[in-house]
Amino acid sequence: xxxSTAIQQASNVKxxxxxxxxxxxxxxxxxxxxxxxxxxFLAFFIVLPLVTIFITAxxxxxxxxxxxxxxxxxxxxxxxxxxxVVIAVPLNAIFGVMAAWSxxxxxxxxxxxxxxIVDLPFAVSPVIAGLVFILLxxxxxxxxxxxxxxxxxxxxxxxxxxxxxIFVTLPFVARELIPLMQTQGTSEEEASISLGASGFKTxxxxxxxxxxxxxxxxxxxxxxxxxxEFGAVSVVSGHIRGMTNTMPLHIEILYNExxxxxxxxxxxxxxxxxxxxxxxxxxxxxKSKSS
Amino acid sequence: MKKKRNFxxxxxxxxxxxxxxxTGCSSANSDEKASDQEAKKSVELLNVSYDPTRELYDExxxxxxxxxxxxxxxxxxxxxxxxxxxxxGRAVIDGLEADVVTLALAYDIDEIAQTRELLNKDWQTxxxxxxxxxxxxxxxxxxxxxxxxxxxxxxxxxxxxxxITPNPKxxxxxxxxxxxxxxxxxxxxxxxxxxxxxxxxxxxxxxxVLDSGARGATTTFVERKIxxxxxxxxNEAYLSLNELGKDEFEIITPSLSILAEPPVAVVDKIVDKKxxxxxxxxYLQHLYSEIGQEIAAKNYYRPRNETILAKYKEQFPQLxxxxxxxxxxxxxxxxxxxxDGGTFDEIYLPQ
Amino acid sequence: xxxxxxxxxxxxxIPGFHLSLGYTMLYVSLLVLLPLSMIFIHTMSLSWSxxxxxxxxxxxxxxxKISFSTALIAGLLNVIFGTVIAWVLVRxxxxxxxxxxxLVDLPFALPTAVAxxxxxxxxxxNGWIGQFxxxxxxxxxxxxxxxxxxxxxxxxxxxxxxxxxxxxAEVEEASASLGANRLQTFRRVILPELLPAILTGFSLAxxxxxxxxxxxxxxxxxxxxxxxxxxxIIMTKLEQYDYAGATAIAVVMLVTSFLLLLTINLIQWLAxxxxxx
Numbered sequence: 001x002x003x004s005t006a007i008q009q010a011s012n013v014k015x016x017x018x019x020x021x022x023x024x025x026x027x028x029x030x031x032x033x034x035x036x037x038x039x040x041f042l043a044f045f046i047v048l049p050l051v052t053i054f055i056t057a058x059x060x061x062x063x064x065x066x067x068x069x070x071x072x073x074x075x076x077x078x079x080x081x082x083x084x085v086v087i088a089v090p091l092n093a094i095f096g097v098m099a100a101w102s103x104x105x106x107x108x109x110x111x112x113x114x115x116x117i118v119d120l121p122f123a124v125s126p127v128i129a130g131l132v133f134i135l136l137x138x139x140x141x142x143x144x145x146x147x148x149x150x151x152x153x154x155x156x157x158x159x160x161x162x163x164x165x166i167f168v169t170l171p172f173v174a175r176e177l178i179p180l181m182q183t184q185g186t187s188e189e190e191a192s193i194s195l196g197a198s199g200f201k202t203x204x205x206x207x208x209x210x211x212x213x214x215x216x217x218x219x220x221x222x223x224x225x226x227x228x229e230f231g232a233v234s235v236v237s238g239h240i241r242g243m244t245n246t247m248p249l250h251i252e253i254l255y256n257e258x259x260x261x262x263x264x265x266x267x268x269x270x271x272x273x274x275x276x277x278x279x280x281x282x283x284x285x286x287k288s289k290s291s
Numbered sequence: 292m293k294k295k296r297n298f299x300x301x302x303x304x305x306x307x308x309x310x311x312x313x314t315g316c317s318s319a320n321s322d323e324k325a326s327d328q329e330a331k332k333s334v335e336l337l338n339v340s341y342d343p344t345r346e347l348y349d350e351x352x353x354x355x356x357x358x359x360x361x362x363x364x365x366x367x368x369x370x371x372x373x374x375x376x377x378x379x380g381r382a383v384i385d386g387l388e389a390d391v392v393t394l395a396l397a398y399d400i401d402e403i404a405q406t407r408e409l410l411n412k413d414w415q416t417x418x419x420x421x422x423x424x425x426x427x428x429x430x431x432x433x434x435x436x437x438x439x440x441x442x443x444x445x446x447x448x449x450x451x452x453x454x455i456t457p458n459p460k461x462x463x464x465x466x467x468x469x470x471x472x473x474x475x476x477x478x479x480x481x482x483x484x485x486x487x488x489x490x491x492x493x494x495x496x497x498x499x500v501l502d503s504g505a506r507g508a509t510t511t512f513v514e515r516k517i518x519x520x521x522x523x524x525x526n527e528a529y530l531s532l533n534e535l536g537k538d539e540f541e542i543i544t545p546s547l548s549i550l551a552e553p554p555v556a557v558v559d560k561i562v563d564k565k566x567x568x569x570x571x572x573x574y575l576q577h578l579y580s581e582i583g584q585e586i587a588a589k590n591y592y593r594p595r596n597e598t599i600l601a602k603y604k605e606q607f608p609q610l611x612x613x614x615x616x617x618x619x620x621x622x623x624x625x626x627x628x629x630x631d632g633g634t635f636d637e638i639y640l641p642q
Numbered sequence: 643x644x645x646x647x648x649x650x651x652x653x654x655x656i657p658g659f660h661l662s663l664g665y666t667m668l669y670v671s672l673l674v675l676l677p678l679s680m681i682f683i684h685t686m687s688l689s690w691s692x693x694x695x696x697x698x699x700x701x702x703x704x705x706x707k708i709s710f711s712t713a714l715i716a717g718l719l720n721v722i723f724g725t726v727i728a729w730v731l732v733r734x735x736x737x738x739x740x741x742x743x744x745l746v747d748l749p750f751a752l753p754t755a756v757a758x759x760x761x762x763x764x765x766x767x768n769g770w771i772g773q774f775x776x777x778x779x780x781x782x783x784x785x786x787x788x789x790x791x792x793x794x795x796x797x798x799x800x801x802x803x804x805x806x807x808x809x810x811a812e813v814e815e816a817s818a819s820l821g822a823n824r825l826q827t828f829r830r831v832i833l834p835e836l837l838p839a840i841l842t843g844f845s846l847a848x849x850x851x852x853x854x855x856x857x858x859x860x861x862x863x864x865x866x867x868x869x870x871x872x873x874x875i876i877m878t879k880l881e882q883y884d885y886a887g888a889t890a891i892a893v894v895m896l897v898t899s900f901l902l903l904l905t906i907n908l909i910q911w912l913a914x915x916x917x918x919x
Contacts, residue, residue, distance in 0.1 A: 026824050038727040045795065047745065056763075112908055124678070127855045131892070132678055135677075136677055156387040190656060241370060241372070257345055258509075267753070275748070631696075631884070
């Protein structure tokens with residue numbers, strides 16, 4: 001605890017120093033140029049696509065917009081997406097904490113390999129990510145006959161969609177926590193343990209407060225990505241209207257029906273959800289700094 | 292070393308716990324199924340179809356649901372799944388439990404019959420007309436006024452014409468496009484294969500965007516305004532004309548084209564497992580009824596029923612049509628043209 | 643080599659090694675390794691020569707070149723602009739900074755298909771941006787680069803940002819008081835600190851770009867030999883019910899990504915070791 005306040009004090013000092021010392025500031029022209037470049041880049045790559053989505057969404061009027069997002073199929077898609085997120089995100093959060101704990105608090109052989117495996121889902125093409133679950137649980141897959149005989153549906157049903165989503169979003173929490181816990185080291189935990197606290201208590205009262213914002217940040221990114229995943233889910237969903245279509249798939253369907261405005265209306269709803277979670281994250285991050 | 296062994300033990304313990312919980316879930320699942328069957332008042336069908344039939348089955352399903360309720364008193368819910376024909380075929384093979392499939396080409400259903408024997412190999416004899424209740428053909432969609440004066444397939448090979456068509460490797464529908472062009476060139480050059488290939492090469496070198504699906508190609512042509520001509524199914528061409536701009540495009544029917552036959556089939560193993568055979572067969576049979584044929588015609592598919600075809604003859608101009616049998620069936624066409632190293636690949640490979 | 647061997651003391655003091663590592667191993671085994679191993683199992687149905695034939699056919703090779711070069715360029719663009727954005731977000735004040743900061747994560751959250759469609763309509767020849775250019779952007783490799791840059795942007799920004807926040811002012815002050823100008827301080831002091839993070843961000847963005855499918859198919863034009871990306875080759879093989887062929891190409895992609903990430907992680911580890919010891 002004391003250490004973190006010390007860090008905060010140091011960073012406050014740092015901020016003051018940064019504003020005071022001219023040697024630490026770039027010339028104004030460079031500051032403006034850099035800011036301009038950054039903003040222009042974001043404008044072209046992020047803001048304009050976002051604007052396009054909203055303009056197309058409202059092109060046919062507010063009525064079409066609300067009809068699109070309150071259509072039974074759209075509501076079913078929203079519901080399904082939320083169910084998937086509610087299952088996938090907590091599982092990956094627990095995993096993320098476990099993985100970060102083992103990878104940062106201990107040294108062991110093959111650590112780099114394990115770290116790379118944790119990273120791997122970032123790098124696997126969504127097409128492959130979906131395909132592997134088909135190869136595993138599809139009718140021709142490893143468990144295909146058994147699943148068919150017992151009438152258990154994994155792919156083309158909720159479990160498959162959840163699995164694909166877990167796969168794609170698996171590294172987010174772990175990736176957020178690992179660098180954070182690495183810089184924090186193990187001294188605080190060691191102190192707590194040597195004072196007689198149990199392992200769980202140490203985690204709960206010492207580690208967790210230190211990593212909670214990183215954890216939260218990872219959760220939000222994981223959540224955002226889980227809502228938005230398209231490629232992998234598309235392969236395992238079966239595209240049954242009102243049943244196995246998540247929001248991104250529903251958007252694709254609307255688009256393919258030439259209902260461009262409706263498609264973008266649902267897309268804009270997703271953007272709003274995304275921006276909302278991101279703003280929440282920022283507010284919390286800001287509060288955590290000021291408190 | 293000792294540590295390692297510990298690990299393995301712990302992992303095994305965890306795996307067994309996990310698999311136990313999995314089976315727990317699954318048994319809960321089957322309980323649910325059982326209670327479903329007790330209340331066997333309503334029945335559910337899953338129709339796995341390809342992209343451009345959405346509007347058709349939207350309308351047709353409503354009619355069938357009403358008809359089935361009137362005749363048997365039973366409620367039927369029809370779930371629709373749409374996507375690229377090959378992708379949908381694959382989904383059924385991999386376990387998507389479709390009661391009926393209504394795909395873009397017989398090849399995809401053949402594949403379902405062969406790889407998993409979900410239905411009989413001679414499924415095409417189950418319903419009339421090769422199990423194809425409606426047909427279509429391949430036409431051109433051009434910009435209003437036809438500025439490039441495109442009338443027939445050979446106009447598509449001219450240097451200044453830019454063509455949009457989907458990739459026959461990823462889009463089942465686009466294979467009909469390719470074969471139609473091939474058939475025209477075959478007639479033009481008396482089946483001289485070198486010349487046909489040259490023709491195809493110059494046609495496909497005019498293709499500016501090779502979308503992965505038929506609807507993507509239409510969007511590229513209509514929304515992005517790329518290309519002078521879109522090679523499309525007749526029903527798709529009419530649909531985009533009516534949905535996206537009557538005064539922006541017109542349809543050109545070439546002198547020769549192919550009879551596109553999108554077939555339908557009941558998936559035997561699935562309907563027997565689910566006990567839905569009766570309603571599934573009635574569902575497909577209803578496509579052949581007068582109402583079914585009328586709905587097909589209204590959605591710009593050419594009906595098999597002569598009287599209804601005659602009623603819509605304005606919409607469906609006569610033209611010379613070859614069929615897939617002229618290519619010795621789908622298995623052969625696939626092997627010659629679309630598999631890796633086939634004639635389509637030759638077009639793009641540097642000589 | 644000493645760091646390879648576990649320090650005995652810390653192992654004894656901090657609990658949960660077996661539990662956490664066991665759980666991690668189990669989780670990645672069931673959800674990453676087992677599923678991915680299916681790719682290799684299916685490929686094994688091919689003979690070695692058939693496998694080589696499939697992965698070296700001209701269209702596949704052309705697609706590797708396209709995927710690799712566009713992903714590389716997109717990764718480099720992200721390194722440059724991502725670092726600038728991270729710098730600006732950490733060091734400077736300007737209006738709406740918090741919202742703009744939040745927007746950086748949008749590519750994670752937006753479905754890739756939506757991103758692809760939106761970017762295509764912007765950069766198509768008749769689009770808002772595309773119309774100002776004499777040459778085509780969408781439906782060329784340029785379009786692919788744009789989509790991939792969009793996809794990978796958050797990776798670089800989000801890995802560089804926290805490190806930049808942690809660089810202590812004292813170091814910069816020391817550098818300045820020793821007479822270094824701002825550029826020298828940046829090059830000699832700040833950049834070396836940032837480099838590992840930039841490298842991680844680059845490798846993640848690059849690896850993600852190699853595999854991206856959803857957004858690229860809309861904007862690429864998908865012309866064989868010209869704008870056909872490797873994931874699309876996998877899709878075309880699947881459409882032909884050629885599972886073995888599809889998984890063969892998938893093996894190539896997987897191994898490439900894995901080696902890439904492993905190399906970067908090793909470099910990171912070596913770099914860390916140099917600083918720590």
